[in-house]
Amino acid sequence: MERRGFLVGSMVLGAMAIVPSEMFAVENRRRFKVIADFDIKYDEKDFPAKLWFPLPYDSDYQKVRSLKFSGNYDDSNINSDNKEDAKILFASWKKSDKKKTLHVEMEIETTYRSVNLKYIKKASSKNLPIPASVKKFLEPSSHIPTDGKIKEIADKLTKGMTDRFQKVQAIYNWVTKTTFRDPKVIGCGVGNAGKMVESGYFGGKCTDISSLFVALTRAAGIPCRDVFGIRLGLSHFSKALGKADKNGFANISTWQHCRAEYYIPGIGWVPTDPADITKLELVEKLNYNDKKTKELRAKYINSWEMNWVGFNWGRDFVLSPKPEQFPINMLGYPYGEVDGDVLNYYSPRAFAYKITSQEIK
Amino acid sequence: MRYIFLILAVFSLSFAKVAIIHVEGMTCPLCTMAIKKSLKQIDGVSKAKVRLNTKKATVYFDDKVDKKQLLNAIKRAGYKGKIESIK
Structure with missing residues (x-):
């Protein structure tokens, strides 16, 4: 459905003939071989999965x-x-005492993703209508409310503004300044934006921080979504944002990472990553106004370094075939069930799975 | 031997009490496991099923367990429970 939206967006751009080559920066093509191995564990000998x-x-x-x-x-x-x-590989095993294994190999090619600010601003100033295909990214979900305190904050931050990108900037600046990375949060965090503003505790991980950005941006009338994926290897900006050994190999089993995108009519989806600002600050012990933080803030309002690959933007949805537990909050991790018992996807060892990535030079 | 265990399990469940508890605060599938684990730590709880979509826990327990223990176990896991029925 959404891929169709993307194509429609591309066609609109084509029709408007405003696609100069420098609008989408193309550099840093990278290739990774990703291998995922599963050997599902459960506390009984005979079990289905x-x-x-x-x-x-x-x-x-x-x-x-x-x-x-x-x-x-x-x-x-x-x-x-x-x-x-959301694209899914589904596998199932009947009840038995045999090992339950799955081996997946993928070769993934990525390209540095950046949308030229000049063109974002130009398109945004035209205040074009939002296409019907992306209007669903204005809607609330159980983890992404757009009313109550979220709406209050969004209104306050964007008061007097009519330009969509100006509003995005105000929200991005506030989120990156107000939130901080809390290393005690399990996995990427639940991403409950409503709970975050109600509690007034702005510590979290990538799903928490991205979800807050998404909720506020939607509340300001701009289509926005979380994008769930996984880091694949070395970041050229900071080891805080991805690393690998000298041969380009990394065990990425716990490297799931949530980013965000907002939609500016006339341009399409624009990448952003407010959560990685807070990760950089924590890991490199930097402050909000330090030079390196400022540099990443400027970069990540309209780009993604592609040592990462995206899976989907699903929130609060039902997988197919239908699991016993639903809806699922997000699908950045493998999801497994044994007779309605959810396997601990935050623990590769308990689940059990291992995901590795080898950069191909 | 396997069948004896099966018969004993069916026998014990058929004489167990069953509580249906409404649980507030679950946000993801893993929440169901935290609640189930906490309930099963109570001596006398033989089985617990927790469902995210219905926000309900179904707990099978014997006479030595009281409903307060069930609600406390849910509270310990970080959620709020309300008994809907006990049969």
């Missing part, structure tokens, strides 16, 4: 060049049968 593994979407900045999988599953399929069009 079901596994939903998120796969990357294809776009102009990331492509799955090859995908193969094997294992001793009884059934498997690749589907996008959910309201968010």
Whole structure:
């Protein structure tokens, strides 16, 4: 569904003939071989199992060049049968005492993603209508409310502004200044923007911080979404944002990372990553106004370094085939069930899975 | 041997009490596991099922367990429970 939205957006751009080559910066093409291995564990000897593994979407900045999988599953399929069009590799095993294994190999090509600020500002100043295909990204969900305190904060931050990008800037500045990375939060965090503003505690991880940005931006009338994915290797900006050994290899089992995108009519989706500002500050012990933080803030309002690959933007949705537990809050991690018991996706060892990435030079 | 265990399990469940508890505060599938784990730590709880979509826990327990223990276990996991029925 959304990919169609993206294509529509591209066609609109084409029709408007405002696609100069410098609008989308193209550099830093990178390739990674990603391997995921599952050997599902449970505290009984005989058990059935079901596994939903998120796969990357294809776009102009990331492509799955090859995908193969094997294992001793009884059934498997690749589907996008959910309201968010999230692509999933599903595998299931009947009740037995045998090992339950799945091996997935992907070659992924990414390209540094940046949208030229000059063109964002130009398009934003035209205040074009929001296409019907992206209006759903204005809607609230249980974790992304757009009323109450969220609306109050969004209104306050954008008071007197009519330009959409100006509003995004105000929200981005506030979120990156107000939030901080709390290393005690498990995984990427739940991403409950309503709870965050109600509690007044602005510590969290990437899903928490991105969700706050998404909720505020939607409340300001601008389509916005979380994008769930995983870091693949070395960041050229900071080791805080991705690392690998000298051969370009990394165990990325716990490197899931949530980013965000907002929609400016006439341009399309613009990448942003408010959460990584707070990660840089924590890991490199920097302050908000330090030079390196300022540099990343300026960069990440309209770009993504692509040592990462995106899976989907699904929130509060139901997977296919339907699990016993639903809706799922987000799908950045593998999701598994044994008779309705959810496998601990935050613990690769307990689940058990291992995901590795090898950069191909 | 396997069948004896099965018969014993069915026998014990058929004489168990069943509580349906409404649980507030669950936000993701893993919340169900935290609640189930906490409930199963009570001596006398033989089985617990927690569902995110219905926000309900179904707990099978024997006479030595009282409803306060069930609600406290849910509270310890970080959620709020309200008994809907006990049979």
